[in-house]
Amino acid sequence: MVILVTGGAGYIGSHTCLELLRAGHQVIVVDNLCNSSREAVNRVEKLAGKSIIFYQADVTDEAALAAIFAQHTNIDGIIHFAGLKAVGESVVKPQQYYYNNIVGTLVLSKMMAQFGIKNIVFSSSATVYGENEIPFVETMSLGVPTNPYGQTKLMSEQILKDMAVAHQEWSVVLLRYFNPVGAHESGQIGEAPQGIPNNLMPFISQVAAGRLEKLNIFGNDYPTPDGTCIRDYIHVCDLAEGHVRALEKLADKSGVHVYNLGTGQGTSVMQLLTAFERVNQLHVPYTIAPRRAGDIAAFYADASKAERELGWRAVRDIEAMCRDTWRWQTMNSHGYDQ
Numbered sequence: 586m587v588i589l590v591t592g593g594a595g596y597i598g599s600h601t602c603l604e605l606l607r608a609g610h611q612v613i614v615v616d617n618l619c620n621s622s623r624e625a626v627n628r629v630e631k632l633a634g635k636s637i638i639f640y641q642a643d644v645t646d647e648a649a650l651a652a653i654f655a656q657h658t659n660i661d662g663i664i665h666f667a668g669l670k671a672v673g674e675s676v677v678k679p680q681q682y683y684y685n686n687i688v689g690t691l692v693l694s695k696m697m698a699q700f701g702i703k704n705i706v707f708s709s710s711a712t713v714y715g716e717n718e719i720p721f722v723e724t725m726s727l728g729v730p731t732n733p734y735g736q737t738k739l740m741s742e743q744i745l746k747d748m749a750v751a752h753q754e755w756s757v758v759l760l761r762y763f764n765p766v767g768a769h770e771s772g773q774i775g776e777a778p779q780g781i782p783n784n785l786m787p788f789i790s791q792v793a794a795g796r797l798e799k800l801n802i803f804g805n806d807y808p809t810p811d812g813t814c815i816r817d818y819i820h821v822c823d824l825a826e827g828h829v830r831a832l833e834k835l836a837d838k839s840g841v842h843v844y845n846l847g848t849g850q851g852t853s854v855m856q857l858l859t860a861f862e863r864v865n866q867l868h869v870p871y872t873i874a875p876r877r878a879g880d881i882a883a884f885y886a887d888a889s890k891a892e893r894e895l896g897w898r899a900v901r902d903i904e905a906m907c908r909d910t911w912r913w914q915t916m917n918s919h920g921y922d923q
């Protein structure tokens with residue numbers, strides 16, 4: 586298949602492009618590089634031994650997108666990763682988040698209708714469940730996201746669901762990711778956050794590397810066994826494989842298909858920290874800090890639907906996630922900007 590990947594230079598996008606190429610698909614990336622580097626795409630091409638058609642363009646730029654779709658009349662499907670993703674920043678810059686994430690989804694929907702493209706896979710998030718019973722299961726009623734970022738995921742899902750009603754031949758796949766971590770085992774591609782990381786794993790990794798002084802654990806008085814929050818960490822390569830599987834199984838199967846991509850296993854902040862230290866044989870200083878606003882005590886996926894229907898499940902464990910994160914960190918101490 587020929588797949589147009591928006592946000593393909595980013596963290597999850599780059600790993601997915603690699604999996605797509607390995608599975609024999611052709612890849613066209615559209616990315617404005619607002620949170621990524623062209624070097625990620627170069628490295629994916631080297632790892633796969635195949636080339637990618639790359640456009641530096643903004644998915645909210647309708648004219649630029651129309652020109653790309655007009656140029657490539659053989660596109661079979663879209664994977665839509667492009668979006669802004671920092672929860673805290675979305676509270677400070679709601680207009681930017683709503684505009685970028687919602688308009689991007691609207692422009693792509695328009696392109697699909699205009700150019701007769703029937704398949705789209707969308708990067709959604711467990712945040713759409715809000716505070717809900719655990720494990721989170723696809724059939725639950727969705728919650729109320731507590732920040733603009735989460736709202737953009739909920740709204741984008743709704744836009745695509747409505748588009749699938751109006752275009753009954755479309756296949757819309759909504760993939761709800763849990764907590765992606767890790768890096769490709771080659772150490773060539775990984776997560777390269779700009780500035781101080783917001784997420785736990787890159788923060789731990791930068792403390793271990795001596796770039797940050799210590800980890801702040803946001804709260805140890807939650808109602809969990811060790812008092813720290815529990816999440817469902819999933820290796821980014823498992824996540825990437827999930828996309829390829831979903832695309833191959835569901836292309837041209839009309840309707841809306843929703844899947845959790847998680848492991849189904851909960852790991853606490855303290856457990857992740859100690860696993861990282863043990864696996865990589867190093868010490869990560871930490872301090873207990875106040876709770877972070879908006880954090881939920883514990884959530885993890887019911888990941889059985891993806892296994893049942895797609896024949897996909899996450900196979901890499903917490904040790905692999907910690908080892909691969911650290912390999913990427915040590916080989917690329919400043920991300921792609923060496």
Ligand code: NAD
Pocket residue numbers: 591592593594595596597598615616617618619620621622642643644645665666667668669670685689708709710711762763764765
């Ligand atoms: P990322 O920031 O590494 O990748 C996003 C990519 O999209 C970047 O390369 C960025 O330059 C590009 N982009 C952003 N706005 C764009 C625009 N208007 N036009 C063109 N390109 C644009 O983030 P990621 O972690 O790879 O996340 C990919 C997707 O998965 C996002 O939609 C994110 O919300 C979603 N998601 C991520 C996580 C996570 O924890 N990483 C969890 C759930 C969902």
Ligand code: UDP
Pocket residue numbers: 764783784785786788800801802803804814815816854877880
């Ligand atoms: N966390 C932490 N210190 C940090 C970053 C995160 O203690 O520097 C905690 C956070 O409170 C949450 C968990 O780690 O309980 C996962 O946070 P992350 O931001 O990685 O993911 P999300 O909040 O999206 O689940």
